[in-house]
Amino acid sequence: MQKLLPLLIFFICFNSFAQQEDLSLDYYLPQDVSYNEKIPKPQEVIGYIPGEWHVTHDLLLNYMRELARVSPRISIENRGETYEGRPLILLKITSEENHNNLEEIRQNHLALTRENASSLNTKEMAIVVNQGFSIHGNEASGSNAALLVAYHLAAAEGEEIEELLDNTVILFDPVFNPDGLQRFSYWANTNKSENINPDPQDREYDEVWPGGRTNHYWFDMNRDWLPVQLPESQARIETFHKWMPNILTDHHEMGSNSSFFFQPGIPSRTHPLTPDINQELTKEIGAYHAAAFDELGSFYYTEENYDDFYYGKGSTFPDINGSIGILFEQGSSRGHAQETENGVLTFPFTIRNQFTAALSTLEAAKNMREKILNYQRDFYKNARNSAEKGAYVFGSEKDASSAYELAKILEKHKIELHKIEENFTTNGKNFKKNSAYVVPKNQRQHRLVKAMFERRTEFEDSLFYDISAWTLPLAFNLDFAEDVKMNKAGQKIENLEKPEVQPLEKSTYAYIMQWHDFYSPKALNMVLEEGLRAKVGMQPFSLENKEYDYGTILIPVQNQELDADKMYQFLQEVSKKSNVQIEGINTGLTQGVNLGSNQFRALQPAKVALIVGEGITPYDAGEIWHLFDQRYDMKITKLDTRRFSRTDLSRYTDIILPNSWGSALDDGDIEKLKEWIQDGGTLIGYRNAARFFEREDFMDLEIKKDSLVAEDISFEEQRDFRGAQGIGGAIFEANIDRSHPVNFGYTNNKLPLFRNTTIFIEADKQSYNNPIQYTENPLLSGYISVPRLDSIAGTVPFKITGMGRGNVILFTDNTNFRAFWFGTNKLLMNAIFFGDEM
Numbered sequence: 093m094q095k096l097l098p099l100l101i102f103f104i105c106f107n108s109f110a111q112q113e114d115l116s117l118d119y120y121l122p123q124d125v126s127y128n129e130k131i132p133k134p135q136e137v138i139g140y141i142p143g144e145w146h147v148t149h150d151l152l153l154n155y156m157r158e159l160a161r162v163s164p165r166i167s168i169e170n171r172g173e174t175y176e177g178r179p180l181i182l183l184k185i186t187s188e189e190n191h192n193n194l195e196e197i198r199q200n201h202l203a204l205t206r207e208n209a210s211s212l213n214t215k216e217m218a219i220v221v222n223q224g225f226s227i228h229g230n231e232a233s234g235s236n237a238a239l240l241v242a243y244h245l246a247a248a249e250g251e252e253i254e255e256l257l258d259n260t261v262i263l264f265d266p267v268f269n270p271d272g273l274q275r276f277s278y279w280a281n282t283n284k285s286e287n288i289n290p291d292p293q294d295r296e297y298d299e300v301w302p303g304g305r306t307n308h309y310w311f312d313m314n315r316d317w318l319p320v321q322l323p324e325s326q327a328r329i330e331t332f333h334k335w336m337p338n339i340l341t342d343h344h345e346m347g348s349n350s351s352f353f354f355q356p357g358i359p360s361r362t363h364p365l366t367p368d369i370n371q372e373l374t375k376e377i378g379a380y381h382a383a384a385f386d387e388l389g390s391f392y393y394t395e396e397n398y399d400d401f402y403y404g405k406g407s408t409f410p411d412i413n414g415s416i417g418i419l420f421e422q423g424s425s426r427g428h429a430q431e432t433e434n435g436v437l438t439f440p441f442t443i444r445n446q447f448t449a450a451l452s453t454l455e456a457a458k459n460m461r462e463k464i465l466n467y468q469r470d471f472y473k474n475a476r477n478s479a480e481k482g483a484y485v486f487g488s489e490k491d492a493s494s495a496y497e498l499a500k501i502l503e504k505h506k507i508e509l510h511k512i513e514e515n516f517t518t519n520g521k522n523f524k525k526n527s528a529y530v531v532p533k534n535q536r537q538h539r540l541v542k543a544m545f546e547r548r549t550e551f552e553d554s555l556f557y558d559i560s561a562w563t564l565p566l567a568f569n570l571d572f573a574e575d576v577k578m579n580k581a582g583q584k585i586e587n588l589e590k591p592e593v594q595p596l597e598k599s600t601y602a603y604i605m606q607w608h609d610f611y612s613p614k615a616l617n618m619v620l621e622e623g624l625r626a627k628v629g630m631q632p633f634s635l636e637n638k639e640y641d642y643g644t645i646l647i648p649v650q651n652q653e654l655d656a657d658k659m660y661q662f663l664q665e666v667s668k669k670s671n672v673q674i675e676g677i678n679t680g681l682t683q684g685v686n687l688g689s690n691q692f693r694a695l696q697p698a699k700v701a702l703i704v705g706e707g708i709t710p711y712d713a714g715e716i717w718h719l720f721d722q723r724y725d726m727k728i729t730k731l732d733t734r735r736f737s738r739t740d741l742s743r744y745t746d747i748i749l750p751n752s753w754g755s756a757l758d759d760g761d762i763e764k765l766k767e768w769i770q771d772g773g774t775l776i777g778y779r780n781a782a783r784f785f786e787r788e789d790f791m792d793l794e795i796k797k798d799s800l801v802a803e804d805i806s807f808e809e810q811r812d813f814r815g816a817q818g819i820g821g822a823i824f825e826a827n828i829d830r831s832h833p834v835n836f837g838y839t840n841n842k843l844p845l846f847r848n849t850t851i852f853i854e855a856d857k858q859s860y861n862n863p864i865q866y867t868e869n870p871l872l873s874g875y876i877s878v879p880r881l882d883s884i885a886g887t888v889p890f891k892i893t894g895m896g897r898g899n900v901i902l903f904t905d906n907t908n909f910r911a912f913w914f915g916t917n918k919l920l921m922n923a924i925f926f927g928d929e930m
Contacts, residue, residue, distance in 0.1 A: 115141045120240050120444050122451075131247035132158055134239040142239045143440030145284070146232050146277040146428075149178055149270045155239060156183055156266055163246040164188040165257060171327040175308035178270035180327040185245050185262040187254070190218065197261060198335060204465065205336055205414060205472045205536060214465040218258075221457050222337035223450055224265040224328070227314045227344070227406060229272020230304035232280070233422050233439065234343030237446035238266035244451070256458050263335055268342075268406075269306075269313055269324060276304025280427050288429050290436045292348070296427040302710035309722075310714025311911065314342070318404035318544070318562065319912035320504050328406075332413070333506045338464045339377070339416045341453050342406035343446050345424035349433045351391040352445050353398065353421035354381045355407060360553040361399030365543050366411045367474070371400070373416055373467060377456040384452035390445050391434075402558040403543050412543050414471035416464065420449045472536060479534040483578055484545050485512065486570045487528025490608035490641075490839050492591035493671060494914050497610065498568045499529050501912075502544075503588045508535045510581040521571035523580075526591050528571075530581040545574070547823075547873040554875060559821025559848070561874025562912075566823050566844040569915025596667050598660045599676030600649055602687060606673070607643035607837040610914060613921040614724040615670035616645055620697040622662060623653045627692040628836070628926060633684030635677060643836025643926070646692050647674075669725075698924045700726065701744040705733035707756025708749075712778060715908040716748055719917060736761045741768040746924050751779035751906070762788050770896025774927040776920070777902050782851045790900045791893045794854040796883055821848045821909075822874025824884060825867050832863030833926035834890060837918050844872055845889060846913050847905045850880065852887040864890040864919075890919070892930050899927050 117133060120142070135141050137158050138151040160168035165188060170179045190197060197218055203209055204217075223241070225234035242264060245257070267273050276299065283296035302310050307324060316325040332340070346353065356362075356374045378394055385392045398419055400408045407419035422442050429438045457464070487495045502509055510530040516523055531541055544564045551560065565572035596603075605615060607628075619626050629644040647663070649656050660676075667674045680687035700720065704713045713730075720728040731739050731747070733756050741747070741764065749756075757765070769775050769790075777785055785791040828835045828843045835843075843864065855862045868885045876884070891902040901923050907916035923930075 115143055115440055117141065117240070119440060120447050121244060125244075125253070126249045127247040128249055131163055131243065134243055138239070142236050143438075143443050146280040146439075147236050147239060148277045148281075149267060149274040152235060152239065152266055152273075153179060153181065156181060156242060159183070159242055159246045164191065166242070166246055167191060171331065172323055174271045174324055176271045178274070180270070180324060181266070182331055183242065183264035183266070185242070185257070185264050186218070186260060187257040190258070190261065194261070202336055204469045207476070209469045209473065212469070214462050214469070217465055218261050219339075219457050219461040219464060220261045220263065220335050220337040221454060222263040222265070222332065222335070222340040223453065224268050224341065224406065225343045225446075226273055227268035227342065228305045228312070229269045229274070230276040230299060230426070231345035231424060232273060232276055233345055233424070233442035233446050234420075235267040235273055236439075237343070237443045237450060238264070240443070240447045241450045242266065256454055259461055260454065260457055261335075262454070263331060263337060265328070265331075268328065271308045272304045272306055279304060284428055290429040290431045292430055294427075297430055301704075301706045301708070302714070306710060306714065309718040310710040311718070312711060314406055315402075315404050315558065315910055317406055317409035319910060320501055321911040326504065329504055332410075336413070336468070337410070337415055338468055339418065339453065339457055340406065340410040341418045341420060341450070343420045343449070344422070345442070346421040348424055348426060348430050348437055350421070350423040351393060351434070352385065352423065352449070353396070353419070354378055354392065354394055354449065355398065355400070355417075355419050356395055357398035357400055357419070357557075358395060358553070361401050361555065361557070363401045363403065363408070363411070363543070364552075365539055366400060367471065369467060370411050370416060373460070373464060374418060376460065377416065377418065377453065380452045380456040380459075381449055384448050384455075385445070388444070388448055390448070397557075399557045401556055401560070402562070404562065405558065412540050414468045418453065420446065422446055475538045476534070476536070479538040481578075482533055482575050483581060484531040484533065484541070484572070484574055485518075485523055485528060485576045485580060486531070486565045486572045487523045488570050488839070489522045489524055489527065490606065491610055492527035493610040494568045495527050495529060495570055496588070496591055497914055498564055498570065499588055501564065502531065503585075505537065505540060507537045507541055508532055509585045509588070511583050511585060512580055513582040516580060518573050518576060521573065523571065523573075525582075529585075530576070530578075532578060532581065549871055549873060549875075551875050554877065556820045556875065559874070561821065561823045561872075563823060563873045564912075566872060567846070567913050567915055569838070569844060590671055593667060593671055593673050596660070596664050596674050597676040598656075599678055600656050601678045602649055602680065603647040603663055604640065604675050604677055605645040605647070606641060607645060608641065608839060609672045610917070611670045611724075612645070612672050612837065613918065613925065614726070615666050615672040615674070616695070616925060617698065617724060617726050618666045618670065619647060619663075620695060624659070625652060626695050628695055628833075628929065629685065630691045630693060630833075630929065631685045633682040635679075635682045641839070642830055643833070643922075646687060693929050695925060696745065698726070698746060699744045700746045700748065700924060701729040701731050701741075702748045703733060703736070703750065703756065704730045705756070707733055707752050707754050709751040709753065712750035712906060712908075715906070715911060716750060716920070718911055719908050719920070723917070724921070733757060733761075737764065741765070741773065742771075744773065746774045746776060746927065749775065749777040749781050749784075752781065752784065766790070766895065769898035769900060772897040774899045774901060774923070776923050776927075777900070779849050779851065779904060779906060782853065782902055782904055785900060785902060790895070791891060791902060793891065793902075796852040796854065796887070798850070819848055819850055819876055819880060821846065822876050823847075823872040824870040825872050826864050826870065826889065827867055829860070829863040832860075833929045834863050834892075834919060834922050836922050836926060842867070844915060845905050846909045846916070847884075847889070849904055850883075851904045852883045853889070853891060853904060855886060855888045862888050864888060899930065901927060901930075
């Protein structure tokens with residue numbers, strides 16, 4: 093048998109490669125369909141049959157534009173750009189007659205989601221299908237299949253395609269992630285051999301860090317449908333709400349040894365706000381996929397592995413919006429051909445499966461059209477009928493920017509927002525007109541609003557494919573009330589505007605800036621980068637009956653690089669660009685510490701570096717890079733682990749070590765880092781850095797050991813048992829000491845923290861060394877097992893230790909999660925600017 097195995101693999105490889113060398117469109121396209129010769133085939137534009145090479149974004153774009161130019165069935169629009177400047181295109185594919193009435197069709201379709209929709213005749217309406225490909229750039233079979241799907245829809249002839257296009261509007265997004273696809277296609281193509289080698293150990297199948305999965309800032313964009321923080325997501329969400337499609341498909345890849353998955357996923361892991369009929373319709377659509385794959389001879393599975401719980405994924409977000417989201421997962425060749433447990437998996441084979449699933453989706457949409465349109469109408473009718481009275485209110489008395497940023501998310505999702513009529517207080521929280529918003533519960537998007545705002549701690553299942561909680565007011569650390577009367581609501585907001593900032597009054601003495609606003613670090617960085625002296629107040633004070641909190645920034649007028657007039661002009665610009673209030677004052681005589689007190693500590697410009705590269709989690713690193721570059725306009729130097737030993741660390745005041753796996757740094761790098769800290773640097777570590785810090789003697793930590801014991805758990809159940817002990821992503825409450833510099837800017841004594849680790853650190857015996865400490869009953873929202881909840885109570889997610897003239901700071905939790913956890917971003921900025929005062 094051992095002698096026969098290599099021979100068997102040879103014949104499998106030979107047949108697969110012969111198939112690839114003789115590749116033609118006939119391998120992909122239905123054999124019983126004729127095609128319009130006037131429509132260019134993919135190879136006539138991109139230069140090769142899809143599957144011979146990995147398509148680059150520019151060639152994909154060229155082909156889609158050419159189809160739109162020559163086909164009356166296709167129009168194209170550019171909805172914006174990626175961070176790297178690549179167009180975010182959308183094709184609208186339907187019959188020529190429908191194109192002439194497209195806006196009328198759209199408006200009639202939207203009417204299904206509104207009141208009085210019962211009078212609409214769905215028998216005469218077109219169904220809207222949104223097909224999207226390769227949101228993970230290195231799951232490339234989707235976008236390569238998009239070439240073929242678009243060609244088929246543009247060129248196929250006959251009654252069947254005519255009937256489909258007469259009754260369907262297809263919103264076609266050939267690549268959800270242009271930047272990632274370009275990165276991966278470069279890798280796969282530059283490592284392709286003339287004689288394709290399916291050895292999984294070949295360089296072709298092992299991308300360099302960070303890989304092509306992510307966008308420019310290394311975000312997994314399939315987690316951003318709900319937070320909608322990235323430009324690619326914003327384009328997708330605008331299209332979704334503009335059209336409210338009935339079906340949205342999301343084409344992915346998974347491990348090479350897998351076959352093909354389509355939804356529904358595991359039934360017990362569907363979010364309770366998703367109607368049961370949604371999953372029934374998903375299953376009915378799945379029957380069309382099964383029939384198509386049976387005819388093709390491709391293996392598949394369903395109702396396993398994946399779920400429909402987190403509404404921030406492309407296949408789940410539609411479910412809370414009256415649509416049907418469908419995830420496709422194809423076993424990945426990760427290059428051009430790769431040995432697997434199922435034989436050699438070729439790139440063309442993966443493309444053909446994705447192409448088949450795209451067409452079976454449209455077949456289901458055509459045959460189930462009226463049923464699915466009626467489902468959408470009923471979804472919104474039932475949502476209105478089940479809507480509660482009253483409203484949510486959220487805001488921050490002293491941080492208008494964070495409230496505004498959450499309001500922006502709601503606006504993008506077409507959620508009705510109101511100003512508040514007058515300032516009011518409820519449950520001890522103050523809500524002010526300039527920094528609070530009212531969200532009526534009785535509105536079209538009632539279910540979506542509830543999904544964003546609810547706190548859920550009870551679940552049918554204990555396993556989650558993604559996070560179990562994302563309560564947005566907690567993510568933004570905002571004051572929040574769930575049941576206020578609508579008489580608190582003022583004018584409906586038609587166009588959301590930034591909070592007003594009062595004009596700066598000129599001073600010849602000093603300027604001060606409170607540290608509460610989310611964007612205050614941006615303002616401070618501008619001041620320090622300009623070479624101006626600034627200080628931070630270690631204690632509160634009051635002036636002219638106004639209270640100034642811990643962390644107030646003081647900018648003296650005298651003895652500065654700029655004279656009084658130029659300083660005034662510069663600070664006006666700072667206030668305008670950061671939208672942060674700066675005040676001119678004319679006396680240092682305050683109630684409490686005076687402005688000349690030593691309790692105002694001098695600040696230095698921050699020169700920050702971020703360790704990236706092999707061994708570092710790209711998501712965590714990208715979130716930090718994005719925070720500095722996009723939110724705070726701060727320079728951050730990315731230091732690659734490959735050349736860390738040759739880096740001059742003396743240039744930096746702070747170095748950030750994100751979550752890592754394995755050994756990102758070797759022994760020489762570690763010693764170099766310690767010397768830099770002893771010379772005055774501040775090292776800030778995240779998550780798994782705790783174990784690294786303890787192991788390499790950066791910190792003396794008491795980490796709780798895992799003492800879980802499985803009782804009455806069978807061999808079959810062991811994986812689920814262990815999985816249920818993980819913290820995939822939940823929200824916990826901590827007490828904070830607001831006098832500690834790490835907590836400057838926070839106004840409440842409690843802080844919601846996002847956690848997705850099981851690293852629990854015992855509190856210090858000295859209470860003042862525990863400025864952030866989990867409460868005894870910390871769960872605010874999400875799932876955690878009882879043993880883990882017992883473990884987290886009273887532990888600390890923050891530690892600081894001196895080393896020579898420098899500091900080592902640890903956060904066990906991700907303070908920058910997915911760019912929407914605004915509420916804890918300031919913890920990192922406090923560590924950067926005030927680390928020496930801790």
